[in-house]
Amino acid sequence: MLQDEIPLGLTFDDVLLLPAxxxxxxxxxxxxxxxxxxxxxxxxxxxxxxDTVTEANLAIALARxxxxxxxxxxxxxxxxxxxxxxxxxxESGMIIDPITVAPDAPIQKALDLMARYKISGVPVTENGxxxxxxxxxxxxxxxxxxxxxxxxxxxxxxxxxxxxxxVGTTLDEAKNILNKYKIEKLPIVDDDFTLRGLITIKxxxxxxxxxxxxxxxxxxxxxxxxxxxxxxxxxRAELLIxxxxxxxxxxxxxxxxxxxxxxxxxxxxxxxxxxxxxxNVATADGAEDLIKAGADAIKVGIGPGSICTTRIVAGAGVPxxxxxxxCCSVASKTGIPVIADGGIKYSGDxxxxxxxxxxxxxxxxxxxxxxxxxxxxxxxxxxxxxTYRGMGSLGAMQQxxxxxxxxxxxxxxxxxxxxxxxxxxxxxxxxxxxxxxVGGLRSGMGYCGxxxxxxxxxxARFVRITNAGWKESHVHDVIITKxxxxxxxx
Numbered sequence: 001m002l003q004d005e006i007p008l009g010l011t012f013d014d015v016l017l018l019p020a021x022x023x024x025x026x027x028x029x030x031x032x033x034x035x036x037x038x039x040x041x042x043x044x045x046x047x048x049x050x051d052t053v054t055e056a057n058l059a060i061a062l063a064r065x066x067x068x069x070x071x072x073x074x075x076x077x078x079x080x081x082x083x084x085x086x087x088x089x090x091e092s093g094m095i096i097d098p099i100t101v102a103p104d105a106p107i108q109k110a111l112d113l114m115a116r117y118k119i120s121g122v123p124v125t126e127n128g129x130x131x132x133x134x135x136x137x138x139x140x141x142x143x144x145x146x147x148x149x150x151x152x153x154x155x156x157x158x159x160x161x162x163x164x165x166x167v168g169t170t171l172d173e174a175k176n177i178l179n180k181y182k183i184e185k186l187p188i189v190d191d192d193f194t195l196r197g198l199i200t201i202k203x204x205x206x207x208x209x210x211x212x213x214x215x216x217x218x219x220x221x222x223x224x225x226x227x228x229x230x231x232x233x234x235x236r237a238e239l240l241i242x243x244x245x246x247x248x249x250x251x252x253x254x255x256x257x258x259x260x261x262x263x264x265x266x267x268x269x270x271x272x273x274x275x276x277x278x279x280n281v282a283t284a285d286g287a288e289d290l291i292k293a294g295a296d297a298i299k300v301g302i303g304p305g306s307i308c309t310t311r312i313v314a315g316a317g318v319p320x321x322x323x324x325x326x327c328c329s330v331a332s333k334t335g336i337p338v339i340a341d342g343g344i345k346y347s348g349d350x351x352x353x354x355x356x357x358x359x360x361x362x363x364x365x366x367x368x369x370x371x372x373x374x375x376x377x378x379x380x381x382x383x384x385x386x387t388y389r390g391m392g393s394l395g396a397m398q399q400x401x402x403x404x405x406x407x408x409x410x411x412x413x414x415x416x417x418x419x420x421x422x423x424x425x426x427x428x429x430x431x432x433x434x435x436x437x438v439g440g441l442r443s444g445m446g447y448c449g450x451x452x453x454x455x456x457x458x459x460a461r462f463v464r465i466t467n468a469g470w471k472e473s474h475v476h477d478v479i480i481t482k483x484x485x486x487x488x489x490x
Contacts, residue, residue, distance in 0.1 A: 009319035022449030026442035036296035042066030048364035049226035052375035056086035063221035084243040093219025098198035102128030103154035226251035256286030268294035282318035287327035304343030307390035328357025347440020355460035384426040390419020436486040
């Protein structure tokens with residue numbers, strides 16, 4: 001039924017932020033925010049749960065910059081849990097569950113573990129587990145001249161004059177011990193010489209290199225992971241939680257549905273201490289129902305992504321700025337954070353999304369071209385690109401993403417895609433993209449006179465612009481001879 005009055009829907013390109021009187025310098029603003037009710041981020045950026053965007057490498061890189069990656073679910077539950085494990089074990093204050101081996105294990109097993117987790121050594125305990133009595137340590141130094149990988153770990157490990165520290169040793173004390181004895185790994189033991197943890201020089205150095213990193217209470221990088229709906233999703237969530245995931249995202253194209261609400265309720269009932277992001281929605285009613293069902297954060301966006309065709313194929317969706325405003329009108333009353341998912345093309349869009357009420361943004365295409373993304377690197381007409389596809393594309397659906405769009409059980413030949421497959425230019429390290437995005441956000445906060453993101457949400461004002469105004473906003477009347485790292489012409 002066509003309403004008598006059809007409301008206007010606006011997106012990022014339809015508005016600009018009004019400059020305000022300001023004594024705020026961009027370098028002095030606070031860009032920290034809430035991801036959920038219980039998890040804070042040091043920058044308001046989350047990576048999309050897409051198979052060409054977020055796996056362990058990108059999640060690690062983003063967490064080091066202060067954001068958080070959501071691992072995609074187009075993996076087996078076991079493989080996805082392993083990706084979580086890789087992130088959680090990538091660095092730590094003190095590693096409370098270090099990788100260990102038994103003395104009678106073959107050296108090849110230790111080599112495999114070291115390669116999988118990208119580590120240079122492992123403690124050796126009597127039973128091969130954390131909580132066992134420490135009997136040695138095996139490092140690359142011990143294996144440098146080892147030719148027979150079938151020999152036992154005990155034949156190659158260092159077992160005499162082991163350098164250890166007691167439980168309660170601080171990181172500064174540990175660093176002094178590591179420097180004094182010129183070693184890289186310091187096992188932490190109790191009075192019975194039982195292994196209780198491990199401190200490495202690399203982790204101490206990473207704390208200095210990445211002071212803004214998003215970490216949990218144990219000093220490990222934070223990471224999220226996506227699940228679907230139904231019993232299989234709950235089973236997947238259990239594996240992810242055991243692996244140490246910080247937040248679960250119920251990842252569907254239409255979050256205002258019975259299946260999502262039921263899954264959310266069951267998940268919160270079974271794992272009440274785990275934060276859950278639910279979505280995607282684009283209306284106040286959708287946000288309200290997910291909040292009532294127990295969501296710790298709401299993900300907003302139906303069809304704004306660069307590779308999404310939902311609005312064209314299905315005819316449904318809401319322009320992203322209006323969707324954010326609508327959902328935030330409900331969420332702000334309950335203190336539930338909103339994540340703006342999709343449609344971010346420039347750093348200014350991040351500023352606009354937060355000014356409209358979002359706590360953070362989720363990004364896909366801008367990260368797909370980074371070195372850390374899992375997409376394939378290809379050469380086209382002399383330039384390097386990375387593959388990028390929507391989770392509603394035919395290829396992604398055929399490889400397990402079809403249930404996200406309510407097409408589970410549909411034959412491959414009869415799938416109705418809601419996305420495309422493409423390529424994006426290779427950009428270099430993720431850190432460079434983050435620097436430009438956050439730098440643009442800081443500038444926007446300075447123009448608006450807002451020192452915090454909370455202040456930006458509460459005090460920013462918009463002006464609606466015409467198509468001519470948008471053309472005027474872009475570079476015009478000139479031929480660009482040197483590209484800027486944060487601007488491109490579409």
